[in-house]
Amino acid sequence: MSPTAPIRDVATLLEALPYIREFHGKTVVIKYGGAAMVDPALREEFARDVVLMKYVGINPIVVHGGGPDITAYMDRLGLPVEFVSGLRVSDADTVEIAKMVLVGKVNKDIVLRLGRHGQPAVGLCGDDGMLFRAARKAAPNGEDIGFVGSIERVDTDVLTHIAQDYIPVIASVGADRDGNSYNINADEAAGAVARALGAYKVMFLTDVRGWLRDPADQDSVINEVTADEVERQLPEIAGGMRPKLAACIEAIHGGVSSAVIVDGRVPHSLLLELFTDAGLGTMVKPAI
Numbered sequence: 164m165s166p167t168a169p170i171r172d173v174a175t176l177l178e179a180l181p182y183i184r185e186f187h188g189k190t191v192v193i194k195y196g197g198a199a200m201v202d203p204a205l206r207e208e209f210a211r212d213v214v215l216m217k218y219v220g221i222n223p224i225v226v227h228g229g230g231p232d233i234t235a236y237m238d239r240l241g242l243p244v245e246f247v248s249g250l251r252v253s254d255a256d257t258v259e260i261a262k263m264v265l266v267g268k269v270n271k272d273i274v275l276r277l278g279r280h281g282q283p284a285v286g287l288c289g290d291d292g293m294l295f296r297a298a299r300k301a302a303p304n305g306e307d308i309g310f311v312g313s314i315e316r317v318d319t320d321v322l323t324h325i326a327q328d329y330i331p332v333i334a335s336v337g338a339d340r341d342g343n344s345y346n347i348n349a350d351e352a353a354g355a356v357a358r359a360l361g362a363y364k365v366m367f368l369t370d371v372r373g374w375l376r377d378p379a380d381q382d383s384v385i386n387e388v389t390a391d392e393v394e395r396q397l398p399e400i401a402g403g404m405r406p407k408l409a410a411c412i413e414a415i416h417g418g419v420s421s422a423v424i425v426d427g428r429v430p431h432s433l434l435l436e437l438f439t440d441a442g443l444g445t446m447v448k449p450a451i
């Protein structure tokens with residue numbers, strides 16, 4: 164090891180200090196999905212990052228997806244998989260599978276991993292503590308896509324209680340007043356939770372470098388943009404990026420100070436975004 168290495172380590176800590184001060188006591192909602200959820204090594208690093216956030220006094224709330232897992236189970240059962248504008252067309256069988264996979268498997272895997280890394284976590288879905296009230300929604304083009312829900316109301320009571328001692332981990336399913344269950348896009352759930360909690364920041368981990376001006380060009384990341392500008396461009400945005408950017412708009416217009424889309428393929432992207440000067444991915448901010 165070079166003699167300067169310890170000094171470098173201290174410099175890294177000192178670089179983090181103003182950020183640790185800024186985020187201390189603040190609620191940060193993390194939408195967990197994409198590559199960071201699929202790769203075993205990244206899964207462990209994600210859990211360590213979230214645990215570290217809790218240890219330095221941040222209030223992390225995890226909202227997770229699991230679209231690839233749902234698709235894998237549907238494939239095993241020979242069921243057709245279809246998306247419209249980034250939303251999964253969900254008949255009664257699909258919503259049942261989404262619920263089983265997200266609540267029963269993915270949620271518990273995350274809870275277990277956070278616990279192993281040193282912070283107890285509690286898993287929830289929209290039904291727990293009446294966290295979400297959902298309603299059926301159509302695709303942006305008006306097409307009927309089945310039991311896909313939008314979130315009408317978030318009751319944060321259960322979250323604020325649990326977050327005092329545990330890291331809440333939320334699966335994106337919920338029910339309406341009549342007890343019908345819905346498959347809810349996890350980006351939308353994260354945006355709604357961030358807004359309802361009055362979070363300081365919402366972070367979307369994904370499998371691209373950020374919002375790309377040209378989806379075919381990985382180097383065309385838009386580094387910073389206002390929510391109003393995103394709203395103007397939303398009708399032209401395709402695929403999985405659309406619900407993500409719609410969730411950023413929802414959060415920012417609801418009072419969240421910043422929304423970031425970061426590359427979950429980069430190890431420790433959460434910590435790099437939060438605690439270093441290197442801005443990563445796309446940051447959506449309120450109008451200046």
Ligand SMILES: Nc1ncnc2c1ncn2[C@@H]1O[C@H](COP(=O)(O)OP(=O)(O)O)[C@@H](O)[C@H]1O
Pocket residue numbers: 196197198228230249350368369370371373374375376377378400401402403404405
């Ligand atoms: N303009 C764009 N910039 C970046 N990604 C885009 C864009 N348009 C469509 N996409 C797609 O959105 C995907 C990310 O959304 P999604 O697959 O739902 O990820 P996650 O599982 O992280 O929620 C990217 O992998 C990319 O294929």
Ligand SMILES: CC(=O)N[C@@H](CCC(=O)OP(=O)(O)O)C(=O)O
Pocket residue numbers: 195196197227228229230231233249250251261311312335346347348349350403
């Ligand atoms: C309605 C809808 O599209 N629901 C999503 C829920 C999971 C999700 O959002 O997962 P990712 O964040 O990994 O994409 C789905 O069925 O895939």
